[in-house]
Amino acid sequence: MISLRSLVSACIDAGERAGREIVRIQNELGVAGMQVKTKSGPQDPVTIADVTGEQLIKSTILREFPGLTIVGEESAAVTPQDDQPRLNLNLVSLPLPEVPMNELILWVDPLDGTLEFVEGRLQFVTVLLGISRGGRPIAGVLHQPFVGRTVYGAPGYGVVNIPPPVMTNGDVCTVAVTFARGNPDLYAMMHCFDPTREEKVGGSGTKGLALLDGQVHLWVVPHTKSYISRWDTCAVEAMLEAMGGSLTDVWGDRYEYTILPSYYNTRGLIAASPDGKKFITRYQPPPRPLTQK
Secondary structure: EEEEHHHHHHHHHHHHHHHHHHHHHHHHHHHHOOOOOOOOOOEEEEOHHHHHHHHHHHHHHHOOOOOEEEEEOOOOOOOOOOOOOOOOOOOOOOOOOOEHHEEEEEEEEEOHHHHHHHHOHHHEEEEEEEEEEEHHHHHHHEEEEEOEEEEEEEEEOOEOOOOOOOOOOOEEEEEOOOOOOOHHHHHHHOOOOOOEEEOOOHHHHHHHHHHHOOOEEEEEEEEOOOOEEEHHHHHHHHHHHOOOOOOEOOOOOOEEEEEOOOOOOOOOOEOOOHHHHHHHHHHOOOOOOOOOO
């Protein structure tokens, strides 16, 4: 058994350490020196900051919780950790229980919003750490390295560092829209929530944060072209649930956060703030593909 509160504390520390390293790399190397590569295409870059951040997070967490299962976007190897003591946070607002470590998975996106990172929209860069148990998100940490803000929470215990909601209760549905990867299916999906107002937000983590902050009602991704993965959504889903929001596929089913052959959220996405859940009924999902489970 391990203390879930201690693990969340370690995730906050690891996420903020990774954030400081990301800022250092950006300041010292700039985009030209970051060895930018692509994974699936030009809209899906990876940099030395992504890999270094993941190495640092894994090393920091495994030093205290050896044997914990960690799934990271970059599949980076663990590197030796420095001797800097860990910041032990007294998370009095999250009286979390002890849980069996072999039931947990830590999902890590060391630098969410890499495209925004290399294009200089640094306010949309986040570090995401989500914890799942039995396939369900049970805690999440989101750090903004270039803003200096860390948000964390768990279902049943609330979310810390979220301001009072500012979203109105009108009929206009505000949807977070990405700067890139736009496609006709996305805009067709958005029309279902008419009347709709678009809010440009880069990165999965920052879209989730916009929901938590009450700046938007919905974040939607069509099932025909989903580029979102479990490490993008675990932390966000945990905190949305903690606030009364939701995150499902386009048919209203939740994703499983377990060891799988693929971690892409291929069934699309509808994430809603607490106030945004009222708009979900406007959406009429398409028929499920015959091969869809």
